[in-house]
Amino acid sequence: MVEDLLESPGPAPTPIPKVEMRGIVKRFPGVVANDKVDFTIYAGEIHALLGENGAGKTTLMNILYGIYTPDAGVIRVRGVPVRLRSPRDAIRLGIGMVHQDFRLIEAHTVVENVFLNYDGLGFIPKWSALESRLEEIASNYGWRLNPRARVGDLSPGEKQQVELLKLLVRGADILLLDEPTSVLTPIETKMLFKTMRRMAGEGKSIVLITHKLSEAMSVSDRVTVMRRGRIVLSKPTREATIEELSTAMVGAQLIGNTVLEERPTAPADGVPTLQVSALSVMGDEGVLAVRDADLTVNRGEVVGVAGVSGNGQIELVEAIAGLRKPVRGKIILNGVDVTGASPRRLMELGLTYIPPEGKKWGIVPELSIYENVALRVARYEPYSRLGVINWRRVAEVAERVVSEFRVDTASIKNRAGSLSGGNVQRLILGRELTTSKPSLLVAAYPTKGLDIAASEQVRRILSRLRSEGVGVLVLSEDLDEILELSDRIVVMYGGRVVGVVRRGDATPELLGVMMSRGVAVSAST
Amino acid sequence: MLRRSLPGSLRLSVRVERRPEVTPRSSIIISLGMLLLAFLASGLIFQFLGFSALHIYRSFFTALLSPIMLEEVFRRSAPIILAAIGLCYSYRMGFWNIGAEGQLYMGMIAATGVVVLYSAGYGPGEQLLLPAVVAASMMAGGAWGLVPAILRVRFGANEIITTLMLNYTAILLADFLVHGAWKDPAGYGFAQTVQFPAAARISIPGVPDAVAYLALALVVTALTFLVFRFTVFGFESKIVGLNIYASRYAGLSIRSILIRGVFISGALAGLAGLIVVSGLIGRLRPGASPGYGYHAIIASMLGGLYPPAVFFSSILFGMLVTGGDLLQASLQMPKSGVEIIMAMIFLATIVAEFVKRHRLTIVVGGGGAGT
Secondary structure, three states: HHHHHEEEEEEEEOOOOOOEEEEEEEOOOOEEEEEEEEEEEOOOEEEEEEEOOOOOOHHHHHHHHOOOOOEEEEEEEEEEEEEOHHHHHHOOOOEEEOOOOOOOOOOOEEHHHHOOOOOOOOOOOOOOHHHHHHHHHHHHHOOOOOOHHHHOOOOHHHHHHHHHHHHHHOOOOOOEEEEOOOOOOOOOHHHHHHHHHHHHHHHOOOEEOOOOOOOOOOOEEEEEEEEEEEEEEEEHHHOOOHHHHEEEEEOOOOOOOOOOOOOOOOOOOOOOEEEEEEEEEEOOOEEEEEEEEEEEOOOEEEEEOOOOOOOOOOHHHHHHHHOOEEEEEEEOOOOEEEOOOOOOHHOOOEEEOOOOEEEEEEEOOOOHHHHHHHHHHHHOOOOEOOOEEEEEHHHHHHHHHHOOOOOOOOOOOEHHHHHHHHHHHHHHHHHHHHHHOOOOEEEOOOOOOOHHHHHHHHHHHHHHHOOOOOOOEEEEEOOOHHHHHEEEEEEEOEEEEEEEEEHHHHHHHHHHHHHOOOOOOOOOO | OOOOOOOOOOOOOEEEHHHOOOHHHHHHHHHHHHHHHHHHHHHHHHOOOOOOOHHHHHHHHHOOHHHHHHHHHHHHHHOOOHHHHHHHHHHHOOOOOOOOHHHHHHHHHHHHHHHHHOOOOOOOOOOHOOOOOHHHHHHHHHHHHHHHHHHHHOOOOOOHHHHHHHHHHHHHHHHHHHHHHOOOOOOOOOOOOOOHHHHHHOOOOOHHHHHHHHHHHHHHHHHHHHHHHHHHHHHHHHHHOOOHHHHHOOOHHHHHHHHHHHHHHHHHHHHHHHHHHHOOOOOOOOOOOOOHHHHHHHHHHHHHHHHHHHHHHHHHHHHHHHHHHHHHHOOOOOOOOOHHHHHHHHHHHHHHHHHHHHEEEEEHHHHHHOO
């Protein structure tokens, strides 16, 4: 029983792993987030859990932290099988998690935050005793943290220390850190890594959830890579190479060393539909996410953007689609300068954008399918006249979208939110392509979250557009997909375009090196 | 999921799950059921206070449905309907305008201003007086709504706070004017303005005022229904309320939609103010509105922002407002008794929204939270 174990949470003998997860399965509607995952944590190790967004890392850790219950599988903590029903259970077993977004009360002080909901506070807490206890722990790790400071006044790095203190005072010795460096400056990151090393030296176990290869390489003892809900690689970090990890993350194992054959070039090649020059775009954190990027898409050409996520790809396409204002640089669409133009004007000039997360950006789930078709066209003739919508016209075109793009639904009156991911994506593509004649299609992660058949259909639609002379710019986290679709591949690293590789020259190894190190290799043009 | 267990061996837990879809029919049934519960709960409170709830409700409704009282009910419903229909424009865009009361007051002030000028010998001639007060009240109400709308799109200011604060500003401005510059010189020192002349009143010849007001409210309701259903503006304003990301992606001009919608909201509240000041009271005085702008909030929510339903829920509030006086006069019960009912309806509306979106099941013995 869990009860028995709680009495003696002392350090376990080394051969028994601290945590052993076996055959963990977790399904969400439409996806298997964790598919028979085995994961082991030993005492005194820093274990990097690496993977792209949506690979299932956070789900796995949320299971270990009691937020989700697994559909199948066993969890052993210090050799004893446990059932974790809530984070309370996890904390009692010495497991603590720091989420990517801090869960702190900004108006309260450090000590109030740390001891919030702490057992044994008593009716009137002895704050001074608690403060000196915090100071003691903090100084042990070399943190300069005033227990009486308001959390709202702290820097992100200090807030993270508060989160860690919350775990430490509750005796956690298995620490799960979800993307802990995403909000930190390089110096703060270095500090954090030092702290992590120290904690590991004390016998604590740390899981570093990250999608940044360099972090995994620099700080961890073991590295495990997840992709699409499965573990694809797990080994001591010193035996791993950066190329092998990046290939494992994005999954180019199918193609291996083969070089793709040249395809017949596009009907009207050499005529650019999109020209981006020296473009810089601000990211959400207030630092430049795209720096001096140059990019051209010709008519009848598919250009793929490859890169480990978080290297500026999404900000680049959002700037092109008019959803983000560029800081510097120029965007020219079919010869017209459209830098900073609104999404509506871009659409009227022939750009079609397929957003990532279709259910969030592309449709309104609460509305019917035909209303979602109206979303983009309601204000144009013949779908409306003098501000009055012609719903019959809308319904006609919605029927066409549904039948031509095989949106699987009984009626166009059904709620769009009830469609599966693949159907939503086909609805979006169908709507855009039926109601407009684009000269440039920008697709951000168009197959993300789709099953194999649905992905294949989307790729076929993109290839068809290419043969019709449309320029296509596509983002994907799947290197195989990029290689299959693209005539040219643009590799991004640290917000810069570090190389453009032609189809015939591209290999997963070459791209993997460029993506992970940001170096343009000789074969690039 | 939310679990609540009772101590002891018996475990009772309530499972709350999101309901994927709500049919219009079940939505109406839930709303009406909750309304009934609100009356039951208020009745319990009356009972505790030593009144007979059954007696109260019976005399309440029989009296209100008598021809004389019914006319009063309709007169008082009209401003609530107009303001509540106006609020639908705001709420469907996700703009939480609780400033209808202030916008209504601004409508009253502007209309009174025109009349004050007119009786001083300035301003429009007699034939133009009605169009002038209608335009003035609607523009003023709309403009009062524009302030928080612009603050929101320019600076991201929370409209719940700005609209609420502007209510007090408008109410105090009305007080200031009727106590000062606009005080009727022939009014024996009472804090009130001159009476509205007949030419400044909305009326249909040969028809009781109540019917004329109700007809106006009905026309506005029908127009709004058509705007919501058939116009690009009505459709796009709904999108803005449902999914701001999709709105941006679809290239909607969110700011302009928001500003137009809130202006219409305020303009209709201003028109409601005109009815109060020209028809119900005949002049501007302190406390001219007993809170029609607030009743309109609950009425529009209770009607699910669906204009025909809002029309009827507003009439229910017209009944409650009228009935308040009745309670005091004939049952020796404080006027605030109806406020209990209104508050219960408001709570019930909120609960109804939750019930519509979730499925509740009670699990006995299951659940088993904690170790």
